[in-house]
Amino acid sequence: MKFIRNLLWKYFKADFLKLHFEEVARSSKYQLEWAHTDSNGRTYSRFVKNDIPLERIGKMEDYMDLMGTGLSRDEIRELIAAADNELALAFNGKKANVSLIGWVHKQILDRSEIILHTDLLYNFLAVQYIRDDEPINEWVESIHVEKVEQFKKDNKDSSTFFFFQVPELKLVNEFLKFSESEWNEYWKDSLRTQAELKQKIDHLVSVKKSSKEIRTPVTT
Numbered sequence: 001m002k003f004i005r006n007l008l009w010k011y012f013k014a015d016f017l018k019l020h021f022e023e024v025a026r027s028s029k030y031q032l033e034w035a036h037t038d039s040n041g042r043t044y045s046r047f048v049k050n051d052i053p054l055e056r057i058g059k060m061e062d063y064m065d066l067m068g069t070g071l072s073r074d075e076i077r078e079l080i081a082a083a084d085n086e087l088a089l090a091f092n093g094k095k096a097n098v099s100l101i102g103w104v105h106k107q108i109l110d111r112s113e114i115i116l117h118t119d120l121l122y123n124f125l126a127v128q129y130i131r132d133d134e135p136i137n138e139w140v141e142s143i144h145v146e147k148v149e150q151f152k153k154d155n156k157d158s159s160t161f162f163f164f165q166v167p168e169l170k171l172v173n174e175f176l177k178f179s180e181s182e183w184n185e186y187w188k189d190s191l192r193t194q195a196e197l198k199q200k201i202d203h204l205v206s207v208k209k210s211s212k213e214i215r216t217p218v219t220t
Contacts, residue, residue, distance in 0.1 A: 009115060009176065030136055035129055035166070039154050044129040044147075046168065053137040056127050063124040070111035072119050075194075078201045079104050100204070107197065115176075116183075116190045121164060122148045128168045159184055 030053065035046035052060070066072060071079070083104040090096035126147040130136055134143045155163055161180040165173060178186070 038150050043132045055139050059127045059139050063120055067117060067120050070114035070117055079107055082204050116186045118187060118190045122151050125168055160187055
């Protein structure tokens, strides 16, 4: 049963998330209720009856689309940049690392099958949680980043299972029906996958930078 459920989620994740978005998007007016208090005492409110401002709905849709790819926007940008660097060398008649381009392609394909992407879940929830000092009908990037970092800080070294058992993810949780142990298993796997990708990209950037420095003549 678990295998079939995970298989369906992998291949129909984008369609399912789109359905979830369409339900959330039915909005008329803004009503808020208490949702969360962080470790600093800051309070967060949620929208009642899915009455969410259009700007926030747009951001939610962005993160849902990214969930379908299994990659954050930064990860996509860095992967494309790595491949573009090699393609630029090839177009200029220089030796390019074809295996690296293949690796980028494989990463994009493999990550579309990831069950959970921790960073995207935090961001998706942060769009819908209104901190006590931010405007309701406006998405402020700086505040959004602070909220995401605070949520991560509060959940560090602890199970995130109950933190994400919220109305904003009701359909997702009902579909997955993860036990706490299953959730923690996939959560740890997601963190490991993200860390490995970042380590690889950081290594590629370091190698590329070192290569340029070696080719650059020293002037006196």
